[in-house]
Amino acid sequence: MAAESEVKADVARRRFLVDAARTACGVALLGLGLGLYARQARALPPAAIRPPGAGAEKDFLGACIRCGLCVRDCPYKILELAKPEEPVATGTPFFVARRLACEMCEDIPCVKACPTGALDQKLTDINNARMGLAVLVDHETCLNYLGLRCDVCYRVCPLIDKAITLEPQVNERTGRHTLFIPTVHSDKCTGCGKCERGCPLEVAAIKVFPVQMAKGELGRHYRLGWVEKEKAGKSLIEEQGIIELPKRMPEAPLPPDAPSSAPLGKPFVPHALQGDRL
Amino acid sequence: MSRMPGTDAAAARGWLAAHKWLLARRVSQLGILTLFLLGPWVGLWIVKGNLNFSYTLNFLPLTDPYVLLQSLAAQRIPATRALTGAGIVLAFYLLVSGRVYCSWVCPLNMVTDAAAWLRTRLGIKGGAQISRRARYWILAMTLVLAGVTGTIAWELVNPVSMLHRGLIFGVGAAWAVVLAVFLLDLFVMKNGWCGHLCPVGAFYGLLGHVSPLRVSAVQRSQCNDCMDCFEVCPEPQVIRPALKAVGGASPVILAANCTNCGRCIDVCSKQVFAFGLGRGERQKPAPEVVAGVVPAGKS
Ligand code: SF4
């Protein structure tokens, strides 16, 4: 009798363990799939711009609870929540500048509406927003590059002459006219998308991209001579005269005292491939 | 076509009385949905947002504590308004039992209920065997995933919020996900989604351990073993201890996974079940109760 019930208990225990293991494996697989999908979903497509005050994409996806309050309180109805089939994390708010650009409301109602702080409440001056960064991507179709005076992107910019300026340049084709090159300044551009929206071409020549996609970054060891000169109040190399550079042949080994750009042991990884910066 | 649970009850007490709680639940579910839809549809902004976070009359914040927990797991500290909202919602569900969310609020419940109804109607039996505990594994998995990815990963695929958000902000392909849940429940397993897999329900189930609002098999001596309550209940395992006085259990259904839907009250022709307050006392199996359990009560 006792032996029989023991056997029964053993069978029950074994079944329980097998069931638990099966469930755990199934769920682990599910988790793996979802985890990989979540990693992919972190890559924001270039046309999708986050509302003002959104931080780095990874932080934003951890903080935004997909409630849509920002969408509701935007008086110009530029924001939408991503649908499952769109290449933006499901349920998160974004706008497409070419469709509708941010009007840069002075009171920033979208940020005020956000209950979680996914849109940073510390953003009180909309001019400090960094939704994205405008880049004049196509020099071949931009009308100003072709020598016309379109100027639309420049004219519609809410921070005209600060975020975008027209830089004169000789028109080499005619030899006697000036090109007025629209030039975006990243320290002022809010990424509102007015320029992209306004560009009269079939496909805009100027586009707003997420900042990390649009912005380059100098190596940390770079020093700009003219900046250093201004800082020091004088030239740092003039008194040394012209430096004699060692003659290098293509195959010649580096001189022993040559500065190496990468610290020893750490291979160079381009920033654009690091983590969520992809 | 199979016999539907509740047929006897409807014959004994009338159709309306035998569908009272079901109707009340539909009014609640559709009413809440309507409140959310009044804004986008007719411009009456009583409630803004969706079930993840809503702002009522620009005054009352309500946050889904589960989504906020995932945000915390992703190492983000939410702002005060979201935290306040979660506090209010937590307090409410601790009081009325967490899975009231499932049967009275969740929009997906109408879909899975429809699947369960059709399944019984068509007499579809059997299917996949998945443990009811799987949902807790999935719940844990979503929290771990939030921690590992630093993002609220589950929201990428959560059918519950997809449906609710979809109805309010535009459905897109969310209908396909909802359809998948419907088909799962219809063909693959009974109560597959809500009863076995859904981590949202699992989370709210954890809030059901202290609430005083419970269904109780007060008249359990009247039970005639028609099994209708077991047939209609989305979590039938919760009924047995209370109805059959297993180990001298009180007639109060204490299992946290009871969704307080009241379907058992509806379908019982003997009016065995009723809503009640208080969590009951463990009883010595009194002789008359034991007698009641034996099919002696059958007439
Ligand atoms: S700043 Fe104004 S226009 Fe721009 S997203 Fe926010 S609410 Fe909308």
Ligand code: SF4
């Ligand atoms: S209001 Fe904040 S939490 Fe809600 S969707 Fe917008 S960014 Fe996300």
Ligand code: SF4
């Ligand atoms: S609006 Fe377009 S075409 Fe016109 S100047 Fe700007 S980028 Fe060029």
Ligand code: SF4
């Ligand atoms: S026990 Fe009754 S109230 Fe609880 S879930 Fe089952 S049918 Fe609904």
